[in-house]
């Protein structure tokens with residue numbers, strides 16, 4: 001890093017970033033400290049049948065970790081410059097994070113960072129209370145910062161088609177447990193999409209996913225990311241044709257709503273940050 005934070009701050013931020021959501025909770029990323037910067041690298045050893053036809057869930061999960069890291073560093077008083085997809089010849093080298101100096105975190109940044117430990121994937125049924133339109137607008141604007149469109153799926157036919165796709169995915173689960181279709185009727189259903197389907201689009205979709213989920217958490221909303229139905233190429237094409245116009249590449253559905261009164265779901269475990277971190281010899285931490 002050009003102006004490196006102290007070792008403790010960096011390690012704390014890396015530990016916090018492990019809380020990012022990832023497909024099947026695989027944490028498919030690696031942080032490499034080299035040449036004065038932190039490099040985000042996709043770890044394809046965690047790619048599997050649940051990652052979509054070409055493993056795009058890996059890149060989306062990496063983007064979520066990138067946003068979590070930036071959020072944590074901002075709250076810890078570190079200003080960063082983040083560039084995505086810096087290396088066309090190395091497709092798994094997804095982003096570079098450089099420290100550019102000290103930072104005075106805003107109240108909003110501290111709230112976002114606070115939401116990291118509170119956020120959980122909520123797969124239980126939601127309350128029928130609708131999400132107010134102004135909150136949905138806030139979420140849409142958060143996604144737009146990353147070049148990502150957030151489209152509410154409101155039509156009865158489209159929501160039914162989504163429920164059918166979830167049922168189909170649940171009947172053929174490669175891994176893990178998925179939300180059941182009959183639990184999907186309440187809450188807002190939002191689709192994240194981008195204009196293109198390059199690496200930067202996917203990483204941006206992941207950054208937007210993290211930004212939207214943390215914002216929703218801070219607003220007291222429950223949330224669940226769902227990509228599994230989009231692993232079916234026919235449903236993917238259908239979604240693109242029926243729901244999207246200019247931003248035609250669908251990446252992920254997000255269910256957002258109010259949870260029913262119940263204890264929060266337990267925190268899912270994570271591999272320690274050090275297992276996803278490599279320090280190249282010429283750059284020592286701290």
Ligand SMILES: Cc1cc2nc3c(=O)[nH]c(=O)nc-3n(C[C@H](O)[C@H](O)[C@H](O)COP(=O)(O)O)c2cc1C
Pocket residue numbers: 019020021022023024025057060061064119120121122123177178179209224225226227228229252268
């Ligand atoms: C790209 C992506 C795709 C996901 N797809 C699904 C899904 O299809 N179904 C599901 O139940 N959860 C899905 N999740 C949620 C993860 O399973 C969840 O983030 C992970 O298990 C960690 O749990 P946590 O979010 O409670 O921390 C997805 C998350 C990401 C980032």
